[in-house]
């Protein structure tokens with residue numbers, strides 16, 4: 001690790017445990033510096049601070065990998081066009097961020113850390129602005145809901161058509177979604193659950209228990225109906241297929257983490273002949289395996305595909321029992337496979353441990369989770 005990365009990571013440990021204070025300070029300072037910026041954010045700021053910090057953490061963790069860092073920030077810049085962020089706003093955010101870091105870290109902060117963060121922030125802002133400037137797409141797409149199916153009280157599968165052509169994404173990527181009618185200016189990310197197609201139609205899988213605070217997910221599961229308009233922003237994420245690879249493929253999905261895995265399998269259905277593809281799909285109960293019928297249709301049509309379903313909380317289920325990571329471990333080793341993992345942070349962590357124990361090279365593993373790992 002070079003000195004720059006070391007300084008960033010070392011200084012981050014001073015504020016890591018104080019995230020709430022850090023984000024409170026950041027927003028207070030930001031809106032004091034430029035009250036106009038308040039209009040770009042949702043009325044309710046709860047949860048917004050986590051998002052900022054997640055982006056910062058992701059950025060400092062990719063600083064050792066210049067190529068990944070570059071692509072991540074360019075995509076983030078493209079995505080941020082939906083907020084109408086301008087170059088001058090980045091300067092103000094930089095001032096507020098440095099101020100928040102200094103005051104949260106307290107006595108442990110020093111001039112070297114200050115300079116490292118200034119340099120890092122300048123690089124982040126430059127790459128995000130370059131990504132935004134190079135993007136010929138609209139800042140977001142309007143999309144009309146076509147179908148909406150409920151699977152039990154907490155889960156929905158819906159499709160929508162993007163109204164400006166084309167919305168190009170790669171199987172395995174995710175997009176931000178806004179439900180302007182119910183929660184304006186609040187965006188949440190969801191994986192696209194189908195392969196790119198000429199109809200500009202995207203499918204999403206959303207799950208949120210009624211008691212959870214997820215506003216956007218709650219609206220998408222319980223309130224949205226065909227004909228409603230959503231907004232969808234720039235596709236992001238690198239959990240995509242390596243077309244040059246000849247290795248067999250392992251996909252592991254937990255719950256609605258099935259979404260990107262289904263997209264990958266549908267994409268493979270368009271060209272794959274020679275690679276064996278094994279999908280492991282886990283849910284709590286049999287009733288929660290909402291995507292199994294579609295997977296079985298794909299298995300019937302493609303001899304290279306197999307699906308193993310498991311339930312972690314349903315002793316009557318006539319199939320594999322246990323957390324999906326344990327089931328994957330029982331069927332291994334997966335040493336020579338390309339591996340794709342998608343689900344909750346805990347599920348992804350457990351599965352990555354299984355793959356590491358099988359000596360799968362890290363560069364052959366791609367994963368997605370919408371929580372902190």
Ligand SMILES: NC(=O)C1=CN([C@@H]2O[C@H](COP(=O)(O)OP(=O)(O)OC[C@H]3O[C@@H](n4cnc5c(N)ncnc54)[C@H](O)[C@@H]3O)[C@@H](O)[C@H]2O)C=CC1
Nearest residue numbers: 191254255256257282283284312323324343344346347370
């Ligand atoms: N909606 C989307 O497009 C996407 C969602 N996700 C994430 O997927 C997650 C799915 O959540 P739910 O459907 O509520 O799934 P869930 O919490 O009901 O879990 C489903 C299965 O995952 C496995 N699992 C869960 N916790 C585990 C642990 N600690 N160790 C090992 N395995 C574990 C078990 O097999 C379990 O049956 C969410 O965190 C979501 O953010 C990820 C990618 C895409």
